[in-house]
Amino acid sequence: MLRDRTIEIYTTTLLLASIVLLFSFIVGSTFAWLIHNVTLPFGSLPIILSVLPLAIPSYVLTYAWISIYPGFNGFWAAVLILTLSTSPYVTLVAVASLRRIDFTQVEVGRSLGLSQLAVLRRVIWPQMRVSLSAGLLLVFLYVLSDFGAVSLLGVNTFTRNIYTMYRATFDRNGAAVISLALILLATLIIALEFRLRGRRTVIKSHAGIVKTHVKIKIGWFRWPLLSLIFTYALLALGVPFWVLTTRFIQNSESIDITSLISATFSTVIASFAGATLAMVFALPLGILLARRSGFIPKLAESSILLTHALPGVVIGLALVALSSKFPWIYQTLPVLAFAYALLFLAKAVGSIRASLQRIAPILNDVSNTLGITGFAAFRRVTLPLAAPGILIGFLLVLLTAMKELPATLMLRPTGYETLATEIWAATSISKFNEAAPYALVLIIIAAIPTFILTRPDKSDSQADSEGLIQ
């Protein structure tokens, strides 16, 4: 009986994660292709619209959908919500790697008689594969560890089960067993991704000036294409915005401005501290993973990714068990920041590693021959060149930490309320109207890092022209 059930949970989780993976791949890569290759109207609005849903917590999105469509429930509802929430990760990664591809290669491909599609498959895809598969892995792990959407929509995944177990037994023993199964599943997927990724191929781009990328002009047809992105934005941004504002207006009890402001500051401070700490850990790890290959780095990478797959409540309780032994640090901001760093390290390490791998080793050699070695070389060469990647990692952690709930509830200093905990406090008693101002502020402040993330990275094009990409 119980074994059947485990199989059922396995199937549900795997199916949900796989379908969301597929859909967010389709959505993300289509949008990335459109944004990169087609002259769409409204400047950078299309990319902002297709990435901004990163700022919306999946639980807020789910609430919004349920409230406009009360029958919204079940597996396919969760597929929709999670696809909406995760495709920005794919879009972001895909746009970034498209921007790095030397356009002359596309021209050469076309001149050699390849069709647009064949160029995509034989020239562009091989260069995007590594970063895209890493992005898709993050999507998969996101689905594994998501609680908000699956619990509200009644989809029985591992994470929801772990929560249910906690509610029943109030301690980790029962949940640990399910967590183990989850870890097993995540390990398999990570191993699969390692395999798929293959040897991290380094693609050497020639030196010299990269030709300006020419976008396709497609006349009236850009409108239906643009409407794809608009439809997505409507579902992922429009729905929560509309619900939040109408609920807010319908029943505008006076907003508690003081607590709104203090929660905003608390959110910014905690997530900022978490993102900074994540960078402190991620930098050496990123260097290790970028420079060395072999068993130890692989092990390190896998465990970072596994942490990402575990629900926040598991990591949160583990940190409670650990840090409560040290009363002077328990439930202080540093521990909360540490929890964020641990939970979202995978995002930080991933982008740092990628940017480090793009630094030509010759630059370090030249620096050495000029008498600049060790930390000085790191500071003067590696760090500035990796800065865009470090910034991206920082922003991703910042963004996710702002929305984080379970670990925040357990580890924040007592009395320290963030926007996420305020939203939780209001929604847990169905006061959606009271959650509205907090949710709106959360979306707005989370939009700032999201906005920075969508900017074309100038240093990347510089890097290209310098043969920085090896």
Next chain:
Amino acid sequence: MTSLEVNELTIHFDGRPIVESLSIEVPSGAFAAVLGPSGCGKTTFLRSIAGLITPSSGTIRFGTQLVSISSLVLPPNKRHIGYVPQEGGLFPHLNVAENIGFGVGKSENIEVVDEMLNLVGMKNLATRKPYQLSGGQQTRVALARALAIKPQIVLLDEPFSALDAALRNELREEVCYLLKERKTTALMVTHDREEALVSADIVALMRHGQILQYGSSRSVYSNPISPEIAVSTGDVLLLKAERDASNSIRFALAQIELKGEIEIGQLVIRPEELIVSAEPSAAALSAIVSKVDYYGHDAVLQLLLDSWPEEEITARIAGPLGFNVGQKIWVTHVGPIRWFGLPDKK
């Protein structure tokens, strides 16, 4: 400045020897070129001199200073060398002036950078980022950056390979001039035979991790120690010939008395050693022009000697061109006869 002495250097990579028992000596202030095809180990060799690769055995000396013995090496930052990698290796995040001043201490930075900017003529581009520079400008900055630390030795890895021909000649002259003026000992690796011969005082021919011949450009060009080296330093006519009854070989252009045991071998002649004339003369042999390749400053003629119809031979003549296909002409040979034996076919 200082001399460079490499002795019995061997470098392994993945257990495979890339450089084997290599020895070379570059006198102080000289410009040496290592010429070899890609994959011969020349970049590995250069990087070992820079201290970026650890050899398995052998020694490297800068003047009297031992910088590398077996696998005990002085780190690159202690060697005081100017390294100009392929394609410049400029720091993309720094502008021209910052690139040049990268290895120079704070106190003298402004002064040195200024001097170097003047030296390479890039004063007005000091604040440009590398991606805003042309290939030639990038090479100049890379050289200036290397020279800025007043290196004992400058190492150049294919410095001109990414440039077009006209720019290449101009820049090559400029770089040679700069290095000579500052009496800098320099070692360049290249696969371009013309580049090596023109710029270097000393040319070393490298093949499969070993130096085959080493000497002044002129001696390497005119006295190759094998047909292979002759080919790698310039165009050649390789003519097969066999020993005849009179213990000599006869070739239409020459009669050579043979010493030793060689039965069969190759005669190596440079195309420019053949003098072509429209008028008959006493020693000249008659021939018919079968093909003309016109290069402007010179031309290459394919000829068929009336007395040697088996093989076409090539002659290089200076322009202006006065010959046409099918024309009858007269050929004489001026210069050394180089005869190399081939391993016996039996």
Next chain:
Amino acid sequence: MRTIKATILFVVLLLTVTACGIGGSDSQTLTVYSGRSEEFIGAFFADFEAESGIELNVRYGDSAELAAQILEEGENSPADIFISQDAGALGAVAQAGLLKKLPNELLSLVPATFKASSGQWVGLTGRVRVFAYNPNAVTTLPASIDDLTDPSWSSKIGIAPTNASFQAFVTALRIIRGDEATKNWLTKIVANNPKLFEKNSQIVEAIDAGQIQLGLVNHYYTWEVSKALGREINVVNGFFGPGDAGNLINVSGAGVFNTSKKQTLANKLIEYLLAEKNQKRFVSESHEYSVLPNVITPAGQPTLKEIGAPVVNLDSLKDLKQTQELLIKVGLL
């Protein structure tokens, strides 16, 4: 580079300052872990602080998750008092030996049904399981939970099987009828194809929206949802016949930690929350029942006596493990 340095410095400073600021607690400060949300208890805390001069450091959270956290903390818990939304979470913490027996003055205020037999926790407010229904759609009200197994209710009922309140009800049912009968009832309910929800409030919203006609919830959700939506809703509470397991009364309650160094202050807070004026306030503001005898009942609701709740020792609601296994077996979890 400079900005990076400045940022790091700023963050480090910030962390140190906040760490010090929050770490310091003087003797007049109580740390409260509250599973009851701020909305429903924050004002009481504020008044208590004003009246007693004791400062409260309140950590709000989900009752079950707080219980899990408390069990992880064990003897290192910084908390002085635990206020929970349901008896189960309190029971689990008490069973782990983390709660101290409350003084008799406090225990004697509350009838035996609303406190732990060990005296380790005491109820604060009572909430009754009801069926919420659409009065236009439902004409014949069920007299017992067994009526809901009738095929005429097929696809018309909503339940929240993952919710602690539903699981407490099933646990009570097990205690009253035994596992086999409970399993039978659940199986029949499942056969009636109920709509499953995560939260009680979603059930009430679904009734209001006409998706279902009836749902098993706690009694106060009809007010909550109406308030959240800002309008009257088309949902009213109904009660099963007296003694029916569907009328279970659960409590929110409080217990004081063994490890607390401020147990006297903590007891004062419980005493304050049990004072008659505050009990009345719970009744009028959150429409709950008072745990004290002879205090007013929520407007428009029958008295506890009229409801006739089943007799169940609330202590026994703590072990939900078997209940969950049962729910898994019938396919509700």
